[in-house]
Amino acid sequence: MTPAEPSFVLLPGAVRSPVVLHVPHAAREIPREAREGIVLDDEALAREVDHLTDAHTDRIAAEAAGRAEVAPWRFVNRVSRLVVDPERFPDGREEMLKAGMGAVYTRTTRQQALRAPDTDPEPLLARYFRPYARAMGEAVAERLAATGRAVVLDVHSYPTERLPYELHGGGPRPPVCLGTDAFHTPPALVAAARKAFAGIGETGLDSPFAGTYVPLEYYGTDPRVSALMIEIRRDTYMSEPGGPAGPGLTRLAAALADLVDAVTG
Numbered sequence: 352m353t354p355a356e357p358s359f360v361l362l363p364g365a366v367r368s369p370v371v372l373h374v375p376h377a378a379r380e381i382p383r384e385a386r387e388g389i390v391l392d393d394e395a396l397a398r399e400v401d402h403l404t405d406a407h408t409d410r411i412a413a414e415a416a417g418r419a420e421v422a423p424w425r426f427v428n429r430v431s432r433l434v435v436d437p438e439r440f441p442d443g444r445e446e447m448l449k450a451g452m453g454a455v456y457t458r459t460t461r462q463q464a465l466r467a468p469d470t471d472p473e474p475l476l477a478r479y480f481r482p483y484a485r486a487m488g489e490a491v492a493e494r495l496a497a498t499g500r501a502v503v504l505d506v507h508s509y510p511t512e513r514l515p516y517e518l519h520g521g522g523p524r525p526p527v528c529l530g531t532d533a534f535h536t537p538p539a540l541v542a543a544a545r546k547a548f549a550g551i552g553e554t555g556l557d558s559p560f561a562g563t564y565v566p567l568e569y570y571g572t573d574p575r576v577s578a579l580m581i582e583i584r585r586d587t588y589m590s591e592p593g594g595p596a597g598p599g600l601t602r603l604a605a606a607l608a609d610l611v612d613a614v615t616g
Contacts, residue, residue, distance in 0.1 A: 358434070358479050361490050362425040364416065369498040370423035370611050371490055372416065373505045373564055376432045377409035385434040385475060388466050391459070396433075401593030402460045403432055405508040407600060408583070412506050414604030419611040423504075426490050428483070432456075433465070435479040437487070438505075438564050450516045454480055460514040488566035495575055502540070502614050503578040505530070505564045506607070511586045513559070520559045526552030526587050530563045530580030534571050540579050540614060547610035551587060551603060577614075581607070 364370070379400050381389070389396060409427055416422050428437060439445045439454040451458030451465070455472035459465045494501035509528070513520035527548045529541060545554045563580035565571075585591050588599030 357482065357486070358430045359426065359428050359437075359483050359486060361486065362416075362427065364422035364424040366497055368421045368423050368615055369494050369500045370502045370504060370615055371494060372412040372423050372425045372607075372611075373487070373503050374405075374409050374412050374425065374427040375437050375505070375564070376403070376405035376428065376507060377407070378427075378429050378431050379404055380430050381434055382430060384478075385430075388470060388475075389433070390464055390466060398592075399459050399465070400431060400433065402510065402514060404593060405506075406585070406593055407589055407596040408506045408508055410596065411583070411588075411600060411604050411607060414601065415607035415611060418605060418608035419615070421612070421615045423611050423615070424490065424494065426487055430479065435475050435483075437480060437483045441476060441480055441484075446518065447516075450518060452516055458516070460516045462515050484566065488568050491566050491569060491576060500575045500577070503564060503576065504607070504610065504614075505578065505580040506583075507560070507580060508583045508585050508589075509560060510591060511584055517559060519561070522558035523555050524559055524584060525555035526584050527554045528558060528560055528580075528582035528584070529554060529556050530561050530582060531557055532563050532565065532578060534574070535565050535576060535578045536563060537577055540577055543613040544579055544581065544610055547613060548581075548606045551583075551599075551606055581610075 441454045445453045457466045491501045548554050560582050563578040565578045569576040589596045
């Protein structure tokens with residue numbers, strides 16, 4: 352990726368599809384200008400990337416899109432969340448600031464120094480966060496214009512064992528955790544997800560991770576935008592922390608395709 356290239360890609364689906372599969376944390380790439388502000392050596396940084404990357408979720412989304420009766424759109428981050436985390440609030444609303452993991456992280460998963468605590472986040476926000484947010488908002492606007500609604504399915508994974516940075520990691524860690532929002536996640540969407548992922552194992556709600564991603568211009572104001580976060584426990588499909596995928600990936604892709612079909616209608 353060159354400095355002029357976007358740090359994300361929108362992969363088109365069918366014109367009549369309302370669904371955007373959002374894949375924010377699958378990438379490992381850290382461009383040079385972002386690496387320069389990170390205080391970890393290369394070995395420690397590689398370990399941190401292993402723990403924080405939602406490995407292979409881009410493959411799960413791609414296979415699901417190929418299986419779906421009506422192809423969804425895919426919005427995929429191309430750089431690591433250690434550059435910026437596009438799912439965080441960029442201001443004081445962000446709860447994870449308490450862990451040094453707002454939009455620009457200053458601490459690691461084990462709460463060690465990642466960047467200097469007085470790091471100015473603005474250059475990274477300007478280069479990566481805001482263009483990403485604008486483009487994701489535009490992708491949702493296009494689905495609304497084409498279909499009258501938009502369904503954001505946020506595709507994540509999470510570790511089997513709790514990491515120290517998790518603020519609410521003491522609860523259940525089911526094979527599939529569904530993160531919801533009181534305004535943007537209707538009961539029918541939760542029910543469709545529970546049915547689609549029933550073959551994977553237990554499906555829990557909002558533990559260990561809660562909430563879901565909605566572009567800020569629609570957040571809490573536009574009921575035409577529905578959203579659900581799908582957190583897949585990593586031992587269901589891969590070797591942890593950063594190893595290869597196994598046969599579980601295909602099962603998860605099929606389940607996600609079933610959900611896409613159910614909400615597309």
